[in-house]
Amino acid sequence: MKRSPSAVRPHRSAEQADAFRTLFRQQGDRLWNADRDVDWAAGSEIPDARRAAWLRMMNVFLGLEVMGLDTIQVMMSQATHQVRDPALNLYLAAQCQDEARHVYVLDRYLTEVDGHGYISKPEEFLIERFGGMASWGLYRVENWLTSTLFSENFAALFLQQALELDDVDPLAKQIFRLILRDEVRHVNFLHTILPLLIDRLPAAGRLYVWQSQLLLAGAVALGLRRIKADVAALGIDVDVYKATLIENLGAQFEDAGLDSFLKIDTYARVINAAT
Ligand SMILES: [Fe+2]
Numbered sequence: 001m002k003r004s005p006s007a008v009r010p011h012r013s014a015e016q017a018d019a020f021r022t023l024f025r026q027q028g029d030r031l032w033n034a035d036r037d038v039d040w041a042a043g044s045e046i047p048d049a050r051r052a053a054w055l056r057m058m059n060v061f062l063g064l065e066v067m068g069l070d071t072i073q074v075m076m077s078q079a080t081h082q083v084r085d086p087a088l089n090l091y092l093a094a095q096c097q098d099e100a101r102h103v104y105v106l107d108r109y110l111t112e113v114d115g116h117g118y119i120s121k122p123e124e125f126l127i128e129r130f131g132g133m134a135s136w137g138l139y140r141v142e143n144w145l146t147s148t149l150f151s152e153n154f155a156a157l158f159l160q161q162a163l164e165l166d167d168v169d170p171l172a173k174q175i176f177r178l179i180l181r182d183e184v185r186h187v188n189f190l191h192t193i194l195p196l197l198i199d200r201l202p203a204a205g206r207l208y209v210w211q212s213q214l215l216l217a218g219a220v221a222l223g224l225r226r227i228k229a230d231v232a233a234l235g236i237d238v239d240v241y242k243a244t245l246i247e248n249l250g251a252q253f254e255d256a257g258l259d260s261f262l263k264i265d266t267y268a269r270v271i272n273a274a275t
């Protein structure tokens with residue numbers, strides 16, 4: 001791996017460096033504090049009938065954030081070297097801090113409600129596989145960022161739908177609103193960087209990334225199948241969730257000019273077949 005300090009390299013594109021700096025500043029402006037900005041004293045209310053399903057979802061969610069934090073730390077420097085833009089490191093450091101805060105706040109939540117450990121080995125295994133697949137093999141920077149577009153959308157939709165449920169723990173709702181604030185920015189970042197990265201990929205690279213992404217989407221869909229009953233027990237309609245996810249992803253692929261390369265129809269087939 002290249003280890004030259006990317007900070008001394010000139011920016012490839014002043015415009016792109018500005019876009020990364022703007023995202024960096026936005027993170028600083030909207031920064032929240034997991035201890036002070038959540039009213040922990042208000043306490044949590046989890047209906048008994050939904051407690052087990054709810055805590056499994058929250059454990060899976062924490063697992064995904066832990067995996068996301070680990071992956072971004074492995075990939076930051078590689079991405080900066082690949083794009084050859086020191087401003088990318090600035091922004092990724094900020095996003096890394098966001099993910100650290102997500103891990104911290106969910107861990108504290110599960111501690112407060114005595115809810116750790118509601119996760120099975122196969123779920124843990126799938127989460128670990130997802131992290132491995134997202135940062136391994138050829139074209140790993142492109143693969144990582146493309147998989148992030150998928151996982152950020154997946155998480156943001158879960159947060160949005162959980163916020164609409166009537167009897168979801170109000171303490172968790174406070175936390176979800178804060179996390180969602182960050183995840184929206186993470187998606188904006190992907191829209192800034194992905195078109196450029198994919199544009200530079202040779203045809204074989206595109207095919208490789210596309211195939212890796214389908215494997216990855218399949219792994220996530222398998223995970224969704226495992227927690228389908230829990231999701232349904234919380235009052236989220238899994239079929240509506242999947243249809244909305246595919247619709248959102250399709251719109252985003254088009255928006256970022258990635259639709260001809262990522263082909264939402266194939267994603268839809270993989271997601272539907274695995275669930
Ligand atoms: Fe996160």
Ligand SMILES: [Fe+2]
Binds near residue numbers: 068099152182183186
């Ligand atoms: Fe994120």
